[in-house]
Amino acid sequence: MKISAHAVGRMLGTWQEGPGPAHQRLSDRLRLLILDGRLCLGAALPGERDLATALGTSRTTVGAAYRTLVDHGYLETRERARATVRLPHGDAPAGRRAGGTDGETIDLSFAAPPAPPEVLHAAFATALERLPLHFERHGYDRYGTAELREAVAGWYGRRGLPTSPDHVMITSGAQHAIGLLVRTLLSPRDKVLFDHPTYPHAIRAFTDARARLLPVAVGPSGWDVPQLLAAARSAQLAYLIPDFHNPTGMYMPASVRRSLRPACPTVIDETLADLGLEATGPDPTAEPFAVTHPTAISVGSVSKSIWGGLRIGWIRAVPALLERVAAARPATDLGTPVVEQLATAVLLNAGQTRRPEALRQLRAQQDALLGALAEHLPEVHAPRAAGGVTLWARFPEPVGSRLAAIAPDHGVTIAAGPQFGVGGAFERHVRLPYTLPPPRLTEAVRRLAAAHRALTAGGAGIHTPAPVA
Ligand SMILES: Cc1ncc(COP(=O)(O)O)c(C=O)c1O
Incomplete structure (x- = not known):
């Protein structure tokens, strides 16, 4: 299926905002669209020139973003054909894992509690x-x-x-x-x-x-x-x-x-x-x-x-x-x-x-998540939720998509704010579920804080050579 440059532009919304080079923001945003299924497997992306025109950016930026996605297994290119969407081999998203994150990736991208086995x-x-x-x-x-x-x-x-x-x-x-x-x-x-x-x-x-x-x-x-x-x-x-x-x-x-x-x-x-x-x-x-x-x-x-x-x-x-x-x-x-x-x-x-016990547990987990955010990411504003299973956390900068893109490198997956809206809104937000036991939530926030530090220090993300102007 061919996707038009304007359709991709609409899905990307306001991708230009945020720290880091434009090509990196663009590749991170495209990667998220692929991972959450909005750009489906096999979809043929627009050519570099068309997308650059639709986005009001340079062809060099789009070319560099596409190359990054090819290098990390998210796009396939053939001569004289449009680049098509694919997924990297293996179950972990491509990318390296930053140091100091022992154990398996903590999944905060799903907001659903585990089953009560006996019940x-x-x-x-x-x-x-x-x-x-x-x-x-x-x-x-x-x-x-x-x-x-x-x-x-x-x-x-x-x-x-x-x-x-x-x-x-x-x-x-x-x-x-x-x-x-x-x-x-x-x-x-x-x-x-x-x-x-x-x-x-x-x-x-x-x-x-x-x-x-x-x-x-x-x-x-x-x-x-x-x-x-x-x-x-x-x-x-x-x-x-x-x-x-x-x-x-x-x-x-x-x-x-x-x-x-x-x-x-x-x-x-x-x-x-x-x-x-x-x-x-x-x-x-x-x-x-x-x-x-x-x-x-x-x-x-x-x-x-x-x-x-x-x-x-x-x-x-x-x-x-x-x-x-x-x-x-x-x-x-x-x-x-x-x-x-x-x-x-x-x-x-x-x-x-x-079940009163399940609700007590969710309350304790929500407290643990709020406590961990206050300790490791004090700049994040996350109002206490009256119910449900998630906090809607707001960063001071528009880093949601980039954070979600690099978080797996630090051992945690999250859902970026723009997934919950249209037109690229909510780039300052991420959704954080409190469906894991408190020690896992604390560790997840510690990893997220490491990803955020790497991002704001400008030293994270999918690395590519700087585009040649
Ligand atoms: C508001 C809302 N509606 C619907 C669903 C889908 O629920 P189900 O697993 O029953 O399909 C979810 C799951 O996250 C949800 O949060």
């Missing part, structure tokens, strides 16, 4: 006992098993939103639910409004649907109601994460929820809703968005509250919409595995999505 084991044991009841049927079910639809309806009921199982469709995770809704509700060139920053794979679903993007800023003081309402007037769909927003961990206050009446269909992502961490303050389970907005379409998941490997999520919506989703679904999948559904039903019915 899962017991749920699967029960699920296996119940499985034979399903053997007489074919096992294909676009809406999900009755057991799990009832359990999800019960989950909403306990949160103050009476729900009938026929308002629930089971999906293979929340991302699947988002993809199905996007396919059902959006046409090319429709406008979709979303929190900015937001969950990156939702943005990916919108751009794949060729929707036009209407990002509305979620700033340090939260959601901007007038802006959201204004954007909703021209949008065909809104996507919001009011419950422990990814990546900031913020909680939309009840007063804001009540004053938000978006004029377009609104998808509320409740993937993190069970992970409220404040000992005091509003009970996050008290008021699902749809209590005050009965037409809201909710998306849920057990990926963060129990385990991502279950791959179980759901949509809560009126049956008429679920019918449209069910009609669109067979193009990509024919149902969700039954055993996982039965186990998840057991877990939901037993209230295992809000």
Whole structure:
């Protein structure tokens, strides 16, 4: 697939900002686009001259950036053909590892806790006992098993939103639910409004649907109601994460929820809703968005509250919409595995999505991460998250992409801020999950601080000879 210079330019956003030579910033930014899949394997990049023109930079800069990517295994070149995207051989990203980082790379690029083994084991044991009841049927079910639809309806009921199982469709995770809704509700060139920053794979679903993007800023003081309402007037769909927003961990206050009446269909992502961490303050389970907005379409998941490997999520919506989703679904999948559904039903019915011990552990991990940042990266501003699993950390300089590019050399991987936005926004940010035990988090921050020191001292990154002017 050929990618135009303008498309690459749009993905790169404001890559010019930040320390270090331009060709290095450009190659780091392109490498991140490759690693997070926005530039997919086999994609043919524009020629150097075209990209240089689109970016308003010199051909020498683009040439040097491309050469760096070729040297590190991210691009393949053939004579008289466009350079194509590839990945380096071996699982570690190419690049050398700076000294003093013993042990394996610490992965802070995923924001998901490990599984609770005993809890899962017991749920699967029960699920296996119940499985034979399903053997007489074919096992294909676009809406999900009755057991799990009832359990999800019960989950909403306990949160103050009476729900009938026929308002629930089971999906293979929340991302699947988002993809199905996007396919059902959006046409090319429709406008979709979303929190900015937001969950990156939702943005990916919108751009794949060729929707036009209407990002509305979620700033340090939260959601901007007038802006959201204004954007909703021209949008065909809104996507919001009011419950422990990814990546900031913020909680939309009840007063804001009540004053938000978006004029377009609104998808509320409740993937993190069970992970409220404040000992005091509003009970996050008290008021699902749809209590005050009965037409809201909710998306849920057990990926963060129990385990991502279950791959179980759901949509809560009126049956008429679920019918449209069910009609669109067979193009990509024919149902969700039954055993996982039965186990998840057991877990939901037993209230295992809000385990006090797991929440205590997340709180302690959040404290450890904040403590390590204060000690090793005091210049970083990272507000405490009300819930969820991540901090949204802001550096004084626009170093997010470069830091993410060189962090693996120092033994840690992170997600750079621009992944959570559009047009190259959030270059000062990185997202840091607190899903690892405190000693690992402290070590990860120590490694990140080493990467940051190397970067700001100008002595890090993918090294290339300086471009010849
Ligand atoms: C806000 C949000 N929505 C959806 C997802 C995807 O969840 P799932 O693993 O259920 O597909 C995530 C995972 O990070 C998320 O943070």
